[in-house]
Amino acid sequence: MSRPVPAATSALRVLRFLSSQPVPVPATRIADAVDLPRSSTYHLLTAMADEDFVVHYPEDRTWGMGIAAWEVGHGFSRQEPLARLARIPLARLVDTVGQSAHLVVLLGSEVLYVLEERAPGRPPLVTDVGVRLPAHLTASGRAILAVLPAAQVRALYPGKDAFTSRTGAGPQSPTELRRLLSDTRRRGFATEDGEVTPGFASVAAAVEAGTIHASVAVTWRTRDDVGNLVDAVRTTAGEITRRLRH
Amino acid sequence: MSRPVPAATSALRVLRFLSSQPVPVPATRIADAVDLPRSSTYHLLTAMADEDFVVHYPEDRTWGMGIAAWEVGHGFSRQEPLARLARIPLARLVDTVGQSAHLVVLLGSEVLYVLEERAPGRPPLVTDVGVRLPAHLTASGRAILAVLPAAQVRALYPGKDAFTSRTGAGPQSPTELRRLLSDTRRRGFATEDGEVTPGFASVAAAVEAGTIHASVAVTWRTRDDVGNLVDAVRTTAGEITRRLRH
DNA sequence: CAATGCTGTCTCGGATGCGAGACGCTGGCG
DNA sequence: CGCCAGCGTCTCGCATCCGAGACAGCATTG
Numbered sequence: 001m002s003r004p005v006p007a008a009t010s011a012l013r014v015l016r017f018l019s020s021q022p023v024p025v026p027a028t029r030i031a032d033a034v035d036l037p038r039s040s041t042y043h044l045l046t047a048m049a050d051e052d053f054v055v056h057y058p059e060d061r062t063w064g065m066g067i068a069a070w071e072v073g074h075g076f077s078r079q080e081p082l083a084r085l086a087r088i089p090l091a092r093l094v095d096t097v098g099q100s101a102h103l104v105v106l107l108g109s110e111v112l113y114v115l116e117e118r119a120p121g122r123p124p125l126v127t128d129v130g131v132r133l134p135a136h137l138t139a140s141g142r143a144i145l146a147v148l149p150a151a152q153v154r155a156l157y158p159g160k161d162a163f164t165s166r167t168g169a170g171p172q173s174p175t176e177l178r179r180l181l182s183d184t185r186r187r188g189f190a191t192e193d194g195e196v197t198p199g200f201a202s203v204a205a206a207v208e209a210g211t212i213h214a215s216v217a218v219t220w221r222t223r224d225d226v227g228n229l230v231d232a233v234r235t236t237a238g239e240i241t242r243r244l245r246h
Numbered sequence: 247m248s249r250p251v252p253a254a255t256s257a258l259r260v261l262r263f264l265s266s267q268p269v270p271v272p273a274t275r276i277a278d279a280v281d282l283p284r285s286s287t288y289h290l291l292t293a294m295a296d297e298d299f300v301v302h303y304p305e306d307r308t309w310g311m312g313i314a315a316w317e318v319g320h321g322f323s324r325q326e327p328l329a330r331l332a333r334i335p336l337a338r339l340v341d342t343v344g345q346s347a348h349l350v351v352l353l354g355s356e357v358l359y360v361l362e363e364r365a366p367g368r369p370p371l372v373t374d375v376g377v378r379l380p381a382h383l384t385a386s387g388r389a390i391l392a393v394l395p396a397a398q399v400r401a402l403y404p405g406k407d408a409f410t411s412r413t414g415a416g417p418q419s420p421t422e423l424r425r426l427l428s429d430t431r432r433r434g435f436a437t438e439d440g441e442v443t444p445g446f447a448s449v450a451a452a453v454e455a456g457t458i459h460a461s462v463a464v465t466w467r468t469r470d471d472v473g474n475l476v477d478a479v480r481t482t483a484g485e486i487t488r489r490l491r492h
Numbered sequence: 493c494a495a496t497g498c499t500g501t502c503t504c505g506g507a508t509g510c511g512a513g514a515c516g517c518t519g520g521c522g
Numbered sequence: 523c524g525c526c527a528g529c530g531t532c533t534c535g536c537a538t539c540c541g542a543g544a545c546a547g548c549a550t551t552g
Contacts, residue, residue, distance in 0.1 A: 016317070070322070
């Protein structure tokens with residue numbers, strides 16, 4: 001087994017904690033969150049500030065994210081094949097259907113929004129990039145779950161307790177989820193209507209390439225009249241899949 | 247003076263190095279880049295992988311950025327007032343003028359692209375988010391430099407050597423730059439035509455709020471006929487400035 | 493003005509993380 | 523096939539980093 005390297009681990013945890021906060025926070029809060037002694041926290045924060053990963057705002061005695069953290073995040077997008085290759089097809093999809101689209105990956109039983117392309121005139125970023133949502137409530141998540149082996153879905157949703165809900169709608173038990181996913185498989189795409197945000201609906205199709213579990217989705221206002229989006233979404237998912245396989 | 251916390255510093259340097267690489271790299275390259283002993287590098291990488299900041303690809307023996315690094319980057323965007331507040335005005339600007347727009351901040355004598363809104367039908371991301379370019383060549387950079395005190399501009403561009411060029415165009419000396427910036431100040435906006443990418447031109451206006459040095463720009467293909475963009479760009483810059491001041 | 497709570501700095505001794513180095517493994521190449 | 527370069531793992535002893543705690547500055551409160 002490998003050595004712990006606690007200082008490095010703490011630094012990374014501080015970064016993660018800070019990134020989850022909407023605004024800069026006092027040092028004591030960081031120390032509590034990361035479970036680190038006071039003095040070590042200050043030493044650590046100072047070192048991180050030297051590297052521009054955190055910024056100290058002396059006037060209001062808080063610490064926040066630094067520019068280097070931001071650059072690192074975008075380094076990931078450049079390096080990650082999925083984000084790199086999906087960008088252009090996703091932009092084309094938005095131009096074709098005139099609605100906002102996004103790309104998500106599965107992270108445990110949640111989906112993480114990795115790319116978003118806003119359609120002109122729409123309020124930007126309904127579901128913001130970087131946000132996580134329960135997979136079983138989103139069209140994107142359902143599209144991914146539908147192509148996973150049944151055993152893996154069972155492991156992610158062991159019982160009724162695993163089923164949170166935002167609006168009361170959506171599956172409430174493993175049985176309901178199983179039925180939903182088998183419908184999805186039969187149709188070849190996933191849907192969601194008002195289960196994430198009332199008044200908005202989505203369709204999604206999975207991107208399959210080896211170990212990568214992702215999906216493409218388009219979201220629109222329910223009251224808008226949208227044409228047939230399904231084919232465009234499936235085509236885009238297919239194209240991203242093809243690109244990932246070279 | 248503060249204690250070094252070398253393990254944390256090394257971890258951050260590894261992150262920074264990895265984020266600058268277009269693809270995952272072998273461990274030895276990382277060890278060289280960060281100037282760390284081999285065995286320590288492996289311990290560090292393992293610890294970072296445990297926290298999902300890096301990923302090990304055993305099949306091709308390389309290490310790349312992990313999902314946590316990405317999340318941290320987007321935490322910054324959420325936390326940073328500039329990125330948070332500029333998002334919506336920038337989207338409106340793109341809808342108004344029908345061309346791609348972006349927001350940059352000054353970092354030394356370079357500009358860093360922080361936000362980008364693509365216009366429909368345009369190839370996405372001419373100048374990608376996260377990219378740095380020499381400030382004196384871009385409209386965005388010139389807009390910022392034009393509102394800085396002369397002494398600060400002199401400090402950033404001490405002599406002829408500071409003036410790199412991509413296409414041969416652009417200022418080559420402190421004198422030329424000074425004239426360019428005084429023109430910019432008189433006009434109230436900055437321009438650039440083919441000096442970053444041949445065939446593309448931009449206009450930019452500065453965002454001024456205390457210590458923040460940023461600007462908004464619109465870029466278009468020279469051969470396209472675009473109407474009067476200047477007013478829209480200046481209005482947007484003004485609105486972001488107002489939002490930053492509450 | 494005194495009291496209080498909180499932030500940031502500094503010191504110092506002991507535990508412990510760190511780096512040198514050896515070893516086994518694998519895949520590429522002649 | 524045999525060789526070799528480079529990758530990943532492991533051990534071990536010493537130097538060094540870490541954490542307890544004391545202290546000083548600065549608000550805010552009564």
